[in-house]
Amino acid sequence: MRNLLFDADINDKTIFSFLRFNLLGIRCAISELPKIEYDMFSHLILSEYTDKNFNLGSIKQILNKDRMKFHIVSVHPKSAKIAAFAARDRRIDAIYLDHKATLKIFNMKFARRLEENNKLVILDLSIFFNHLKASTIRSLYRVIEVMGRSKVPFILTISSGIRDYRALQAVAKLLGLESKQTDDNSLRQRIQLNAKKIAGKFPFEGVEVIG
């Protein structure tokens, strides 16, 4: 339970060993394709910030071209159309949720759809660490309350500054998320599965090459 998704300078290993990280994640923009190392996984966020022409067409294009270069691909939904696509497409692993996402679309129905399609919800808690305001937290809090009723697994993350997993879980408790729901086993399994896919161990759907 000591894994975390974040974008940080991974050269400074001493801090990470102090904070007891086993697995490091690196976020990247579409233009920056990282070298995938043994103790590191790559995470691509499709959003307005990483792609200037962010729409459904560009998402499909990127997925066709670059999906196999990343362990985890998540979408930051700008509209209901994109959110619906992200919920049903198998190439997308997670929905990236923060206070800037279009939060109106996140209702119980959407949460059930995510649960059916085995999607993860990556929850950015950096709002708590940067500027704690009731007005900005309110909208995010409502969504988490609704989605917390379903069994969608939440992965906690922070986009700026480094905190350990325990710190993020303590903040998630304030939001009313249970520790079971913020377990990162689902993320670990997903990374392992996608790493196999990248290595070419699944030549056809449902067929795995062992050995």
Add this chain to the structure above:
Amino acid sequence: MVVKLERRRYILVEFFEKSPNANSFNKKLREKVSQIAGELLLARSGLSVLEYKEKMLIIRCNHHSRDMVEAALCLLEFDDYFRINTISGTLKSIDQTLQEEDEET
């Protein structure tokens, strides 16, 4: 049977470089707790900070306010890296866990 209504919790905080002054850290933490949960919880919590060994501090609070203090500690703006090492009900068990960690390393 006499039951304690309030049980104490000791939170061991470990710093990356150098532990700060206990009083200044206490002041910052109290401000953060009151910002998140209000003065009433702060009054109930019985929050205090003790100096402990090198690069370490112990935060004392009661078991009702433990989650809130832990969250406030995590949201605290601080220059140095720090993490919560252990949370315990007695100072003796904190010593024991530290000894075990030393033996492991």
